[in-house]
Amino acid sequence: GESVGLHLPTLSVQEGDNSIINCAYSNSASDYFIWYKQESGKGPQFIIDIRSNMDKRQGQRVTVLLNKTVKHLSLQIAATQPGDSAVYFCAESISGGYQKVTFGTGTKLQVIP
């Protein structure tokens, strides 16, 4: 089912610091996870993904960690910049076929200059 929140949790971070955004997923059968960034009035933008056979994956300034034991996903942003201010959604799915993606409630990241 869909996960819809009434309001978004907010994370405020000083510019230059590292940010950690957490997400709990619900389906133990999910094997593919994605982080999306959504700026105000725009569609979600793919940031990084990870499959269940990995527990860590790094991109440019971003790292995703996966803990399947507790069904937890995190996104780490190094040296956070004002342009990182947005809402971040984690998403889970089952790979292959036409499995739909289930989105988390989202976290708003505010970068303080």
Added chain:
Amino acid sequence: GAVVSQHPSRVICKSGTSVKIECRSLDFQATTMFWYRQFPKQSLMLMATSNEGSKATYEQGVEKDKFLINHASLTLSTLTVTSAHPEDSSFYICSARGAGTKNTDTQYFGPGTRLTVL
């Protein structure tokens, strides 16, 4: 790569009229397209999934006669909101996945369409 466009970006219409929103994959073949609706400060709510050349699969609670979806080609899907009412006002976002992308499991999103029904 993996660019998805939507048109129009904003639309204002009168109550009772129908509105069509287009979603295009510009540089890949979208075998599957998804339509989402998003309310302010909330997550994305999946409305329907469509595979090229077949009927869309609607999520529970979504009226298929009100939200008509057509996925006639590998690069185009349309969502028509029929007899729109003010409660249909929302941000509608499409996504697509398919051949020619880095990962065929990844959905790539369009920029969204803001619908306002007066």
